[in-house]
Amino acid sequence: MSAYQIEKSVGTYIRDHYRSAVEIGFGGKTIAAEIIQEAGIPILCTDVHSYQTTAVPAVVDDVFSPTLSYYQGADVLYAIRPGCEMIPPMMELAExxxxxxIVYHLGFELYENGGETMDLGDILLHRYVKRL
Structure with missing residues (x-):
């Protein structure tokens, strides 16, 4: 499956289930975030590197030492193909x-038990933190 299809599926899922979102470690790729934004849902993309993008709002931030104000009010934090070392600080931040x-992993990478697996038919997502 192409990266475009993966990001499209993630963006569609987030769009259909949440009211505000932050993508962590977007790597300059805004496909998922654009789908969310086009639905009128507030979205912010973060990464440790600066990327020039006018498609969606983006800031430089490090999930290992996050600026909480960037994430406050989000219903969901999500990441597409993050390094497994990023999962614990993302879980802590979400909580x-x-x-x-919500995380889409590269291949068969997982953190611990992989959280709750959600089969969307074309991709698997992992929910590591669930709101009550």
Whole structure:
């Protein structure tokens, strides 16, 4: 499956299930975020590197030492193909702000038990933090 299809599926899922979102580690790729934004849902993209993008709002931030104000109010934090070392701080951040954490992993990478697996038919997502 192409990266475009993966990001499209993630963006569509987030669009259909949440009211506000932050993509962590977007790597300059805004396909998922654009789908969310086009639906009128507030979206912010973060990454440790600066990327020139006018498609969606983006800021430089490090999930290992996050600026909480960037994430406050989000229903969901999500990441597409993050390094497994990023999962614990993303979980901590999601729990701290009361958001869910959704991850699309590269291949068969997982963190611990992989959280709750959600089969969307074309991709598998993992929910590591679920709101009550």
């Amino acid at each position: 701290r702000i009361g958001a869910e954490l």
